[in-house]
Amino acid sequence: xxxxxxALALGGFGIxxxxxxIMGLLPEVATDFAVTETVxxxxxxxxxxxxxxxxxxxxxxxGRIDRKKALLGxxxxxxxxxxxxxxxxTYELMLAGRIVAALCHGAFFGIGAVVAADLVPENRRAxxxxxxxxxxxxxxxxxxxxxxxxxxxxxxxxxxWAITVIGVIALIGIAALxxxxxxxxxxxxxxxxxxxxxxxxxxxSMVVTVLGYGGMFGAFTYIAYTLTDVSGxxxxxxxxxxxxxxxxxxxxxxxxxxxxxxxxxRTLIALxxxxxxxxxxxxxxxxxxxxxxVALVLMGGLGFATVPGLQMRIMNYAGDAPTLASGxxxxxFNVGNALGAWIGGLTLAAGLGYTSxxxxxxxxxxxxxxxxxxxxxxxxxxxxxxxxxxxxxx
Numbered sequence: 001x002x003x004x005x006x007a008l009a010l011g012g013f014g015i016x017x018x019x020x021x022i023m024g025l026l027p028e029v030a031t032d033f034a035v036t037e038t039v040x041x042x043x044x045x046x047x048x049x050x051x052x053x054x055x056x057x058x059x060x061x062x063g064r065i066d067r068k069k070a071l072l073g074x075x076x077x078x079x080x081x082x083x084x085x086x087x088x089x090t091y092e093l094m095l096a097g098r099i100v101a102a103l104c105h106g107a108f109f110g111i112g113a114v115v116a117a118d119l120v121p122e123n124r125r126a127x128x129x130x131x132x133x134x135x136x137x138x139x140x141x142x143x144x145x146x147x148x149x150x151x152x153x154x155x156x157x158x159x160x161w162a163i164t165v166i167g168v169i170a171l172i173g174i175a176a177l178x179x180x181x182x183x184x185x186x187x188x189x190x191x192x193x194x195x196x197x198x199x200x201x202x203x204x205s206m207v208v209t210v211l212g213y214g215g216m217f218g219a220f221t222y223i224a225y226t227l228t229d230v231s232g233x234x235x236x237x238x239x240x241x242x243x244x245x246x247x248x249x250x251x252x253x254x255x256x257x258x259x260x261x262x263x264x265x266r267t268l269i270a271l272x273x274x275x276x277x278x279x280x281x282x283x284x285x286x287x288x289x290x291x292x293x294v295a296l297v298l299m300g301g302l303g304f305a306t307v308p309g310l311q312m313r314i315m316n317y318a319g320d321a322p323t324l325a326s327g328x329x330x331x332x333f334n335v336g337n338a339l340g341a342w343i344g345g346l347t348l349a350a351g352l353g354y355t356s357x358x359x360x361x362x363x364x365x366x367x368x369x370x371x372x373x374x375x376x377x378x379x380x381x382x383x384x385x386x387x388x389x390x391x392x393x394x
Contacts (some may be wrong), residue, residue: 002120003177004178005119006131007177008174009132009135010135010173011071011112011135011167012108012112012132012133012134013136014078014167014170015078016136016137016139016140017166018081018082018098018102018105019105021147022043022044022098025148025152025159026040028155033090047098047101047102048337049102050099050105051102051106051330051331052335053103054102054103055109055330055331056327058074058107058327059106059111059323060327062074062107062323067115067180068115068175068179071108071111071174071178072171072175074104074107075104075108075167075171077104078104078167081099082160083164084100086161087157109136110324110328110329111326112132113311113315114323114326115181116128116132117312117322118181126260126311127261129312130254134254137246141243141246142243145243147162147163194324196317199318200378201380201381202314202317204378205329206328207368207371208310208371209332210332210339211368211371212369213303213310213336213337215276215360215362216279216299216303216361217303217340217341218339218342218360219282219299219357219358220245221337222341222348223296223357225348226286226355226358230287231287232287241293244293245296245297245300246300247300248304252305255305256306257308259309260309264313264316265382267309268306268313269369271305272365272366272372275299276362276366278299279361279362282296283356283362286354317380340360340361343360344356344361345357347359
């Protein structure tokens with residue numbers, strides 16, 4: 001794979017750290033700014049909302065400039081946002097820094113996925129995308145635990161200073177290794193690419209992403225309670241169990257990309273079926289610590305193995321606007337995160353127990369599979385002939 005992919009992956013690593021490391025530092029941040037943990041939690045939800053908005057708007061605004069310059073500009077925004085967080089004197093400034101950093105998140109992965117795909121032959125595009133997203137998975141495996149330990153040992157601000165340095169290194173790497181890749185310039189103006197949203201398959205792709213990925217994340221959001229209250233693990237063991245989950249993410253992402261390059265339709269169908277089964281089995285066997293460890297790794301692996309294929313699918317139906325479609329799908333991933341977490345929370349509030357988010361995850365994933373099967377059989381779907389797909393695209 002081209003070395004430029006690893007510069008993109010480093011940028012993804014830094015962005016993944018920014019999104020997730022705050023979860024382990026909330027108590028320190030809340031104490032420092034004298035706010036409740038609920039208010040401190042807005043640093044997470046505010047970030048996610050900004051990702052969903054920025055994923056579409058920033059990608060659209062940058063869609064007509066050189067993609068390399070767009071990536072560099074986004075990393076500058078990322079660096080500024082983390083500098084604001086590292087030096088924030090008030091909670092409001094910290095939240096503002098989080099929002100600024102989040103605005104680059106969706107657009108970076110959206111534009112970066114297109115750049116990654118363009119670096120390799122067509123039959124290796126999903127694999128190239130998986131390399132870029134590997135940075136995000138590694139941030140979960142190593143970055144989040146290390147960032148949390150650093151923040152607890154040297155103060156939470158030290159973590160954001162470290163992330164800022166990672167952003168600078170990624171900026172230098174992309175500037176040096178990624179070749180200019182001009183985006184297509186259309187006559188109809190900067191918002192002409194929004195025409196992709198007239199495509200039924202583009203919308204169906206986003207719905208499949210929301211459901212297929214949201215099922216896994218909804219189950220994961222409350223996994224700490226399942227591990228301690230159902231499986232019987234001590235709270236001190238949870239971070240290391242989450243490392244195993246992160247290993248699953250990393251391996252699943254890479255293998256899922258390779259499989260999607262061979263056969264996108266069969267790969268996604270098999271992954272959705274396997275993920276729904278694993279989530280249901282996890283709910284049934286959560287009382288066994290051995291079964292829990294196995295299910296946790298499989299849940300991460302199967303859940304993130306869908307990402308390269310889901311990203312490739314929407315790009316395949318985007319015509320001349322793959323960048324905007326890619327960014328929109330990143331927003332869809334975050335909508336799925338919020339949806340899964342919300343529904344899982346409702347089941348807990350209803351007193352259905354700490355395995356209920358796993359059952360919810362299995363049901364949501366199965367719904368994603370159903371939508372995908374319908375989408376593949378509609379005009380222009382994967383089950384259509386090449387001629388039929390060309391007629392729909394036209």
